[in-house]
Amino acid sequence: MSSVQFLTRLPLPRLAYHRISAQNPGVVFLSGFRSTMNGEKALALEEFCRSAERSFVRFDYTGCGSSEGNAVDCLLGDWKNDVLTVLDSLTAGPQIVVGSSMGGWLMLLASLARPEKVAGVVGIATAADYFVTAFKQLPLELRNEAEKTGQYKMPSKYSASGFYPVKYDFIKESEEHCVLQSSIPISCPVRLIHGMKDDIVPWQNSIKVAEQLESDDVDVILRRNGDHRMSRSDDIKLLITVVGDLMHELTKKDVK
Known part of the structure:
Protein backbone atom coordinates (compact mmCIF):
# COMPACT_ATOMS: atom_id res chain seq x y z
CA MET A 1 0.00 0.00 0.00
CA SER A 2 1.22 3.49 -0.78
CA SER A 3 1.25 5.86 2.18
CA VAL A 4 -1.23 8.72 2.47
CA GLN A 5 0.15 12.15 1.63
CA PHE A 6 -1.35 15.64 1.70
CA LEU A 7 -1.43 18.23 -1.06
CA THR A 8 -1.16 21.72 0.42
CA ARG A 9 -2.86 24.51 -1.55
CA LEU A 10 -3.36 27.54 0.66
CA PRO A 11 -5.84 28.95 1.47
CA LEU A 12 -7.87 25.88 0.45
CA PRO A 13 -8.08 22.73 2.62
CA ARG A 14 -5.39 20.09 2.12
CA LEU A 15 -6.24 17.07 -0.04
CA ALA A 16 -5.31 13.55 1.06
CA TYR A 17 -3.96 11.27 -1.66
CA HIS A 18 -2.07 8.10 -2.51
CA ARG A 19 0.26 8.08 -5.51
CA ILE A 20 2.42 5.68 -7.48
CA SER A 21 4.98 7.35 -9.74
CA ALA A 22 5.76 5.17 -12.76
CA GLN A 23 5.12 5.02 -16.52
CA ASN A 24 2.42 6.88 -18.40
CA PRO A 25 -0.32 6.86 -19.41
CA GLY A 26 -1.18 6.62 -15.74
CA VAL A 27 -4.56 6.38 -14.02
CA VAL A 28 -6.37 8.92 -11.84
CA PHE A 29 -9.39 7.58 -9.93
CA LEU A 30 -12.36 9.80 -9.05
CA SER A 31 -14.74 8.40 -6.45
CA GLY A 32 -18.48 9.00 -6.15
CA PHE A 33 -20.53 11.39 -4.01
CA ARG A 34 -19.41 11.28 -0.35
CA SER A 35 -17.24 8.25 -1.14
CA THR A 36 -13.55 7.98 -0.33
CA MET A 37 -10.40 6.91 -2.11
CA ASN A 38 -10.39 3.65 -0.12
CA GLY A 39 -13.19 1.93 -2.04
CA GLU A 40 -12.73 -1.47 -3.66
CA LYS A 41 -12.49 -0.14 -7.22
CA ALA A 42 -9.83 2.42 -6.30
CA LEU A 43 -7.73 -0.13 -4.42
CA ALA A 44 -8.06 -2.71 -7.21
CA LEU A 45 -6.94 -0.18 -9.80
CA GLU A 46 -4.01 0.83 -7.62
CA GLU A 47 -2.90 -2.79 -7.36
CA PHE A 48 -3.27 -3.24 -11.13
CA CYS A 49 -1.23 -0.12 -11.85
CA ARG A 50 1.48 -1.19 -9.41
CA SER A 51 1.81 -4.59 -11.09
CA ALA A 52 1.76 -2.96 -14.56
CA GLU A 53 4.32 -0.34 -13.46
CA ARG A 54 1.97 2.53 -14.31
CA SER A 55 1.42 5.81 -12.51
CA PHE A 56 -1.66 6.03 -10.31
CA VAL A 57 -3.39 8.60 -8.10
CA ARG A 58 -6.42 8.27 -5.84
CA PHE A 59 -7.51 11.06 -3.52
CA ASP A 60 -10.31 12.36 -1.31
CA TYR A 61 -12.33 15.39 -2.34
CA THR A 62 -12.49 18.37 0.01
CA GLY A 63 -14.44 17.40 3.14
CA CYS A 64 -14.41 13.68 2.33
CA GLY A 65 -12.36 10.86 3.83
CA SER A 66 -8.97 12.06 5.06
CA SER A 67 -9.03 15.44 3.29
CA GLU A 68 -9.60 18.65 5.20
CA GLY A 69 -12.78 20.73 4.95
CA ASN A 70 -16.51 20.16 5.33
CA ALA A 71 -18.33 18.27 2.55
CA VAL A 72 -21.67 19.93 3.35
CA ASP A 73 -20.19 23.33 2.52
CA CYS A 74 -18.77 22.19 -0.84
CA LEU A 75 -20.19 22.83 -4.29
CA LEU A 76 -19.71 20.58 -7.30
CA GLY A 77 -17.37 23.26 -8.68
CA ASP A 78 -15.15 22.88 -5.59
CA TRP A 79 -14.76 19.16 -6.26
CA LYS A 80 -14.12 19.83 -9.94
CA ASN A 81 -11.36 22.20 -8.81
CA ASP A 82 -9.96 19.39 -6.61
CA VAL A 83 -9.74 17.13 -9.67
CA LEU A 84 -8.00 19.79 -11.77
CA THR A 85 -5.57 20.55 -8.93
CA VAL A 86 -4.67 16.85 -8.67
CA LEU A 87 -4.16 16.59 -12.44
CA ASP A 88 -2.01 19.72 -12.47
CA SER A 89 0.01 19.03 -9.33
CA LEU A 90 0.26 15.25 -8.97
CA THR A 91 0.48 13.95 -12.54
CA ALA A 92 2.94 14.42 -15.37
CA GLY A 93 2.04 13.39 -18.90
CA PRO A 94 -1.12 11.76 -20.27
CA GLN A 95 -3.61 10.16 -17.89
CA ILE A 96 -6.59 7.84 -18.06
CA VAL A 97 -9.22 9.31 -15.76
CA VAL A 98 -11.56 6.73 -14.22
CA GLY A 99 -14.69 8.14 -12.60
CA SER A 100 -17.37 6.35 -10.59
CA SER A 101 -20.89 7.83 -10.38
CA MET A 102 -20.42 11.55 -9.56
CA GLY A 103 -16.75 10.94 -10.35
CA GLY A 104 -17.89 10.12 -13.88
CA TRP A 105 -19.44 13.57 -14.17
CA LEU A 106 -16.27 15.17 -12.80
CA MET A 107 -14.26 13.01 -15.23
CA LEU A 108 -16.09 14.61 -18.16
CA LEU A 109 -15.60 18.11 -16.72
CA ALA A 110 -11.88 17.44 -16.22
CA SER A 111 -11.58 16.20 -19.81
CA LEU A 112 -13.16 19.41 -21.07
CA ALA A 113 -10.90 21.57 -18.89
CA ARG A 114 -7.63 19.65 -19.41
CA PRO A 115 -7.78 17.97 -22.85
CA GLU A 116 -3.99 17.99 -23.04
CA LYS A 117 -3.74 15.92 -19.83
CA VAL A 118 -6.64 13.49 -20.27
CA ALA A 119 -5.74 10.85 -22.87
CA GLY A 120 -8.74 8.61 -22.17
CA VAL A 121 -11.65 8.21 -19.75
CA VAL A 122 -13.47 5.26 -18.21
CA GLY A 123 -16.80 5.94 -16.53
CA ILE A 124 -18.57 3.60 -14.09
CA ALA A 125 -22.28 4.41 -13.66
CA THR A 126 -21.50 7.88 -15.01
CA ALA A 127 -23.77 10.33 -13.18
CA ALA A 128 -23.55 13.26 -15.61
CA ASP A 129 -26.03 16.01 -14.61
CA TYR A 130 -27.41 13.66 -11.94
CA PHE A 131 -28.14 16.04 -9.05
CA VAL A 132 -29.92 18.51 -11.31
CA THR A 133 -31.94 15.84 -13.14
CA ALA A 134 -32.95 14.06 -9.93
CA PHE A 135 -33.97 17.32 -8.26
CA LYS A 136 -36.11 18.39 -11.21
CA GLN A 137 -37.97 15.07 -11.01
CA LEU A 138 -39.06 15.76 -7.41
CA PRO A 139 -42.64 16.82 -6.68
CA LEU A 140 -43.06 20.60 -6.79
CA GLU A 141 -43.72 20.86 -3.04
CA LEU A 142 -40.39 19.18 -2.22
CA ARG A 143 -38.53 21.48 -4.60
CA THR A 149 -35.19 25.93 3.74
CA GLY A 150 -31.97 25.96 1.71
CA GLN A 151 -31.55 22.21 2.15
CA TYR A 152 -32.69 18.99 0.49
CA LYS A 153 -32.50 15.60 2.17
CA MET A 154 -31.33 13.46 -0.73
CA PRO A 155 -32.37 9.82 -0.11
CA SER A 156 -29.48 7.37 -0.13
CA LYS A 157 -29.19 3.76 0.97
CA TYR A 158 -25.46 4.40 1.44
CA SER A 159 -26.03 6.85 4.31
CA ALA A 160 -26.66 5.60 7.86
CA SER A 161 -29.49 8.15 8.22
CA GLY A 162 -31.07 7.15 4.92
CA PHE A 163 -30.28 10.49 3.33
CA TYR A 164 -27.53 13.01 2.67
CA PRO A 165 -28.18 16.67 3.51
CA VAL A 166 -27.57 18.62 0.30
CA LYS A 167 -27.69 22.39 0.21
CA TYR A 168 -30.02 23.98 -2.31
CA ASP A 169 -27.02 26.07 -3.40
CA PHE A 170 -25.24 22.83 -4.32
CA ILE A 171 -28.08 21.85 -6.67
CA LYS A 172 -28.23 25.32 -8.24
CA GLU A 173 -24.46 25.56 -8.70
CA SER A 174 -24.43 22.08 -10.26
CA GLU A 175 -26.59 23.46 -13.09
CA GLU A 176 -23.52 25.40 -14.25
CA HIS A 177 -21.72 22.10 -14.87
CA CYS A 178 -24.40 20.22 -16.81
CA HIS A 194 -22.99 0.67 -16.41
CA GLY A 195 -25.03 -1.91 -14.47
CA MET A 196 -28.56 -2.44 -15.75
CA LYS A 197 -29.78 -2.99 -12.18
CA ASP A 198 -28.50 0.44 -11.12
CA ASP A 199 -31.34 1.89 -9.03
CA ILE A 200 -29.69 5.28 -8.57
CA VAL A 201 -28.33 6.41 -11.96
CA PRO A 202 -30.24 4.71 -14.84
CA TRP A 203 -28.02 2.93 -17.37
CA GLN A 204 -29.66 5.08 -20.05
CA ASN A 205 -27.59 7.96 -18.68
CA SER A 206 -24.42 6.38 -20.08
CA ILE A 207 -26.14 5.94 -23.46
CA LYS A 208 -27.06 9.63 -23.42
CA VAL A 209 -23.45 10.59 -22.62
CA ALA A 210 -22.21 8.40 -25.48
CA GLU A 211 -24.67 10.03 -27.88
CA GLN A 212 -23.53 13.55 -26.92
CA LEU A 213 -19.78 12.93 -27.11
CA GLU A 214 -17.88 14.21 -30.14
CA ARG A 224 -27.17 -6.97 -16.97
CA ASN A 225 -26.79 -7.89 -13.28
CA GLY A 226 -24.61 -4.93 -12.32
CA ASP A 227 -25.75 -2.55 -9.58
CA HIS A 228 -24.76 1.08 -9.00
CA ARG A 229 -21.49 0.45 -7.22
CA MET A 230 -20.18 -2.19 -9.63
CA SER A 231 -17.88 -3.52 -6.90
CA ARG A 232 -18.44 -7.26 -7.18
CA SER A 233 -15.35 -9.26 -8.15
CA ASP A 234 -16.56 -9.82 -11.73
CA ASP A 235 -17.39 -6.13 -12.10
CA ILE A 236 -13.92 -5.14 -10.91
CA LYS A 237 -12.32 -7.69 -13.27
CA LEU A 238 -14.21 -6.04 -16.13
CA LEU A 239 -13.05 -2.58 -15.02
CA ILE A 240 -9.42 -3.72 -14.87
CA THR A 241 -9.73 -5.29 -18.32
CA VAL A 242 -11.25 -2.15 -19.84
CA VAL A 243 -8.61 0.13 -18.27
CA GLY A 244 -5.81 -2.24 -19.27
CA ASP A 245 -7.03 -2.45 -22.87
CA LEU A 246 -7.31 1.34 -23.13
CA MET A 247 -3.83 1.72 -21.62
CA HIS A 248 -2.50 -0.69 -24.25
CA GLU A 249 -4.23 1.17 -27.09
CA LEU A 250 -2.88 4.53 -25.94
CA THR A 251 0.62 3.14 -25.53
CA LYS A 252 0.50 1.76 -29.08
CA LYS A 253 -0.33 5.25 -30.27
CA ASP A 254 2.89 6.41 -28.60
CA VAL A 255 1.17 8.83 -26.23
CA LYS A 256 4.05 10.64 -24.58
Whole structure:
Protein backbone atom coordinates (compact mmCIF):
# COMPACT_ATOMS: atom_id res chain seq x y z
CA MET A 1 0.00 0.00 0.00
CA SER A 2 1.22 3.49 -0.78
CA SER A 3 1.25 5.86 2.18
CA VAL A 4 -1.23 8.72 2.47
CA GLN A 5 0.15 12.15 1.63
CA PHE A 6 -1.35 15.64 1.70
CA LEU A 7 -1.43 18.23 -1.06
CA THR A 8 -1.16 21.72 0.42
CA ARG A 9 -2.86 24.51 -1.55
CA LEU A 10 -3.36 27.54 0.66
CA PRO A 11 -5.84 28.95 1.47
CA LEU A 12 -7.87 25.88 0.45
CA PRO A 13 -8.08 22.73 2.62
CA ARG A 14 -5.39 20.09 2.12
CA LEU A 15 -6.24 17.07 -0.04
CA ALA A 16 -5.31 13.55 1.06
CA TYR A 17 -3.96 11.27 -1.66
CA HIS A 18 -2.07 8.10 -2.51
CA ARG A 19 0.26 8.08 -5.51
CA ILE A 20 2.42 5.68 -7.48
CA SER A 21 4.98 7.35 -9.74
CA ALA A 22 5.76 5.17 -12.76
CA GLN A 23 5.12 5.02 -16.52
CA ASN A 24 2.42 6.88 -18.40
CA PRO A 25 -0.32 6.86 -19.41
CA GLY A 26 -1.18 6.62 -15.74
CA VAL A 27 -4.56 6.38 -14.02
CA VAL A 28 -6.37 8.92 -11.84
CA PHE A 29 -9.39 7.58 -9.93
CA LEU A 30 -12.36 9.80 -9.05
CA SER A 31 -14.74 8.40 -6.45
CA GLY A 32 -18.48 9.00 -6.15
CA PHE A 33 -20.53 11.39 -4.01
CA ARG A 34 -19.41 11.28 -0.35
CA SER A 35 -17.24 8.25 -1.14
CA THR A 36 -13.55 7.98 -0.33
CA MET A 37 -10.40 6.91 -2.11
CA ASN A 38 -10.39 3.65 -0.12
CA GLY A 39 -13.19 1.93 -2.04
CA GLU A 40 -12.73 -1.47 -3.66
CA LYS A 41 -12.49 -0.14 -7.22
CA ALA A 42 -9.83 2.42 -6.30
CA LEU A 43 -7.73 -0.13 -4.42
CA ALA A 44 -8.06 -2.71 -7.21
CA LEU A 45 -6.94 -0.18 -9.80
CA GLU A 46 -4.01 0.83 -7.62
CA GLU A 47 -2.90 -2.79 -7.36
CA PHE A 48 -3.27 -3.24 -11.13
CA CYS A 49 -1.23 -0.12 -11.85
CA ARG A 50 1.48 -1.19 -9.41
CA SER A 51 1.81 -4.59 -11.09
CA ALA A 52 1.76 -2.96 -14.56
CA GLU A 53 4.32 -0.34 -13.46
CA ARG A 54 1.97 2.53 -14.31
CA SER A 55 1.42 5.81 -12.51
CA PHE A 56 -1.66 6.03 -10.31
CA VAL A 57 -3.39 8.60 -8.10
CA ARG A 58 -6.42 8.27 -5.84
CA PHE A 59 -7.51 11.06 -3.52
CA ASP A 60 -10.31 12.36 -1.31
CA TYR A 61 -12.33 15.39 -2.34
CA THR A 62 -12.49 18.37 0.01
CA GLY A 63 -14.44 17.40 3.14
CA CYS A 64 -14.41 13.68 2.33
CA GLY A 65 -12.36 10.86 3.83
CA SER A 66 -8.97 12.06 5.06
CA SER A 67 -9.03 15.44 3.29
CA GLU A 68 -9.60 18.65 5.20
CA GLY A 69 -12.78 20.73 4.95
CA ASN A 70 -16.51 20.16 5.33
CA ALA A 71 -18.33 18.27 2.55
CA VAL A 72 -21.67 19.93 3.35
CA ASP A 73 -20.19 23.33 2.52
CA CYS A 74 -18.77 22.19 -0.84
CA LEU A 75 -20.19 22.83 -4.29
CA LEU A 76 -19.71 20.58 -7.30
CA GLY A 77 -17.37 23.26 -8.68
CA ASP A 78 -15.15 22.88 -5.59
CA TRP A 79 -14.76 19.16 -6.26
CA LYS A 80 -14.12 19.83 -9.94
CA ASN A 81 -11.36 22.20 -8.81
CA ASP A 82 -9.96 19.39 -6.61
CA VAL A 83 -9.74 17.13 -9.67
CA LEU A 84 -8.00 19.79 -11.77
CA THR A 85 -5.57 20.55 -8.93
CA VAL A 86 -4.67 16.85 -8.67
CA LEU A 87 -4.16 16.59 -12.44
CA ASP A 88 -2.01 19.72 -12.47
CA SER A 89 0.01 19.03 -9.33
CA LEU A 90 0.26 15.25 -8.97
CA THR A 91 0.48 13.95 -12.54
CA ALA A 92 2.94 14.42 -15.37
CA GLY A 93 2.04 13.39 -18.90
CA PRO A 94 -1.12 11.76 -20.27
CA GLN A 95 -3.61 10.16 -17.89
CA ILE A 96 -6.59 7.84 -18.06
CA VAL A 97 -9.22 9.31 -15.76
CA VAL A 98 -11.56 6.73 -14.22
CA GLY A 99 -14.69 8.14 -12.60
CA SER A 100 -17.37 6.35 -10.59
CA SER A 101 -20.89 7.83 -10.38
CA MET A 102 -20.42 11.55 -9.56
CA GLY A 103 -16.75 10.94 -10.35
CA GLY A 104 -17.89 10.12 -13.88
CA TRP A 105 -19.44 13.57 -14.17
CA LEU A 106 -16.27 15.17 -12.80
CA MET A 107 -14.26 13.01 -15.23
CA LEU A 108 -16.09 14.61 -18.16
CA LEU A 109 -15.60 18.11 -16.72
CA ALA A 110 -11.88 17.44 -16.22
CA SER A 111 -11.58 16.20 -19.81
CA LEU A 112 -13.16 19.41 -21.07
CA ALA A 113 -10.90 21.57 -18.89
CA ARG A 114 -7.63 19.65 -19.41
CA PRO A 115 -7.78 17.97 -22.85
CA GLU A 116 -3.99 17.99 -23.04
CA LYS A 117 -3.74 15.92 -19.83
CA VAL A 118 -6.64 13.49 -20.27
CA ALA A 119 -5.74 10.85 -22.87
CA GLY A 120 -8.74 8.61 -22.17
CA VAL A 121 -11.65 8.21 -19.75
CA VAL A 122 -13.47 5.26 -18.21
CA GLY A 123 -16.80 5.94 -16.53
CA ILE A 124 -18.57 3.60 -14.09
CA ALA A 125 -22.28 4.41 -13.66
CA THR A 126 -21.50 7.88 -15.01
CA ALA A 127 -23.77 10.33 -13.18
CA ALA A 128 -23.55 13.26 -15.61
CA ASP A 129 -26.03 16.01 -14.61
CA TYR A 130 -27.41 13.66 -11.94
CA PHE A 131 -28.14 16.04 -9.05
CA VAL A 132 -29.92 18.51 -11.31
CA THR A 133 -31.94 15.84 -13.14
CA ALA A 134 -32.95 14.06 -9.93
CA PHE A 135 -33.97 17.32 -8.26
CA LYS A 136 -36.11 18.39 -11.21
CA GLN A 137 -37.97 15.07 -11.01
CA LEU A 138 -39.06 15.76 -7.41
CA PRO A 139 -42.64 16.82 -6.68
CA LEU A 140 -43.06 20.60 -6.79
CA GLU A 141 -43.72 20.86 -3.04
CA LEU A 142 -40.39 19.18 -2.22
CA ARG A 143 -38.53 21.48 -4.60
CA ASN A 144 -40.22 24.52 -3.10
CA GLU A 145 -39.41 23.32 0.42
CA ALA A 146 -35.73 22.86 -0.49
CA GLU A 147 -35.59 26.35 -1.98
CA LYS A 148 -37.25 27.82 1.12
CA THR A 149 -35.19 25.93 3.74
CA GLY A 150 -31.97 25.96 1.71
CA GLN A 151 -31.55 22.21 2.15
CA TYR A 152 -32.69 18.99 0.49
CA LYS A 153 -32.50 15.60 2.17
CA MET A 154 -31.33 13.46 -0.73
CA PRO A 155 -32.37 9.82 -0.11
CA SER A 156 -29.48 7.37 -0.13
CA LYS A 157 -29.19 3.76 0.97
CA TYR A 158 -25.46 4.40 1.44
CA SER A 159 -26.03 6.85 4.31
CA ALA A 160 -26.66 5.60 7.86
CA SER A 161 -29.49 8.15 8.22
CA GLY A 162 -31.07 7.15 4.92
CA PHE A 163 -30.28 10.49 3.33
CA TYR A 164 -27.53 13.01 2.67
CA PRO A 165 -28.18 16.67 3.51
CA VAL A 166 -27.57 18.62 0.30
CA LYS A 167 -27.69 22.39 0.21
CA TYR A 168 -30.02 23.98 -2.31
CA ASP A 169 -27.02 26.07 -3.40
CA PHE A 170 -25.24 22.83 -4.32
CA ILE A 171 -28.08 21.85 -6.67
CA LYS A 172 -28.23 25.32 -8.24
CA GLU A 173 -24.46 25.56 -8.70
CA SER A 174 -24.43 22.08 -10.26
CA GLU A 175 -26.59 23.46 -13.09
CA GLU A 176 -23.52 25.40 -14.25
CA HIS A 177 -21.72 22.10 -14.87
CA CYS A 178 -24.40 20.22 -16.81
CA VAL A 179 -23.13 18.64 -20.04
CA LEU A 180 -26.00 16.68 -21.56
CA GLN A 181 -28.01 19.49 -23.19
CA SER A 182 -25.63 19.76 -26.13
CA SER A 183 -22.66 18.14 -27.84
CA ILE A 184 -19.78 17.30 -25.46
CA PRO A 185 -16.50 18.36 -27.12
CA ILE A 186 -14.35 15.51 -25.83
CA SER A 187 -12.31 13.76 -28.52
CA CYS A 188 -10.28 11.19 -26.56
CA PRO A 189 -11.28 7.49 -26.25
CA VAL A 190 -14.19 6.97 -23.86
CA ARG A 191 -15.34 3.74 -22.18
CA LEU A 192 -18.60 3.74 -20.22
CA ILE A 193 -19.53 0.80 -17.98
CA HIS A 194 -22.99 0.67 -16.41
CA GLY A 195 -25.03 -1.91 -14.47
CA MET A 196 -28.56 -2.44 -15.75
CA LYS A 197 -29.78 -2.99 -12.18
CA ASP A 198 -28.50 0.44 -11.12
CA ASP A 199 -31.34 1.89 -9.03
CA ILE A 200 -29.69 5.28 -8.57
CA VAL A 201 -28.33 6.41 -11.96
CA PRO A 202 -30.24 4.71 -14.84
CA TRP A 203 -28.02 2.93 -17.37
CA GLN A 204 -29.66 5.08 -20.05
CA ASN A 205 -27.59 7.96 -18.68
CA SER A 206 -24.42 6.38 -20.08
CA ILE A 207 -26.14 5.94 -23.46
CA LYS A 208 -27.06 9.63 -23.42
CA VAL A 209 -23.45 10.59 -22.62
CA ALA A 210 -22.21 8.40 -25.48
CA GLU A 211 -24.67 10.03 -27.88
CA GLN A 212 -23.53 13.55 -26.92
CA LEU A 213 -19.78 12.93 -27.11
CA GLU A 214 -17.88 14.21 -30.14
CA SER A 215 -15.30 11.42 -29.87
CA ASP A 216 -15.47 8.70 -32.53
CA ASP A 217 -13.94 6.18 -30.10
CA VAL A 218 -16.73 5.49 -27.60
CA ASP A 219 -17.80 2.13 -26.17
CA VAL A 220 -20.69 1.47 -23.77
CA ILE A 221 -20.61 -1.78 -21.80
CA LEU A 222 -23.80 -2.80 -20.00
CA ARG A 223 -23.74 -5.40 -17.20
CA ARG A 224 -27.17 -6.97 -16.97
CA ASN A 225 -26.79 -7.89 -13.28
CA GLY A 226 -24.61 -4.93 -12.32
CA ASP A 227 -25.75 -2.55 -9.58
CA HIS A 228 -24.76 1.08 -9.00
CA ARG A 229 -21.49 0.45 -7.22
CA MET A 230 -20.18 -2.19 -9.63
CA SER A 231 -17.88 -3.52 -6.90
CA ARG A 232 -18.44 -7.26 -7.18
CA SER A 233 -15.35 -9.26 -8.15
CA ASP A 234 -16.56 -9.82 -11.73
CA ASP A 235 -17.39 -6.13 -12.10
CA ILE A 236 -13.92 -5.14 -10.91
CA LYS A 237 -12.32 -7.69 -13.27
CA LEU A 238 -14.21 -6.04 -16.13
CA LEU A 239 -13.05 -2.58 -15.02
CA ILE A 240 -9.42 -3.72 -14.87
CA THR A 241 -9.73 -5.29 -18.32
CA VAL A 242 -11.25 -2.15 -19.84
CA VAL A 243 -8.61 0.13 -18.27
CA GLY A 244 -5.81 -2.24 -19.27
CA ASP A 245 -7.03 -2.45 -22.87
CA LEU A 246 -7.31 1.34 -23.13
CA MET A 247 -3.83 1.72 -21.62
CA HIS A 248 -2.50 -0.69 -24.25
CA GLU A 249 -4.23 1.17 -27.09
CA LEU A 250 -2.88 4.53 -25.94
CA THR A 251 0.62 3.14 -25.53
CA LYS A 252 0.50 1.76 -29.08
CA LYS A 253 -0.33 5.25 -30.27
CA ASP A 254 2.89 6.41 -28.60
CA VAL A 255 1.17 8.83 -26.23
CA LYS A 256 4.05 10.64 -24.58
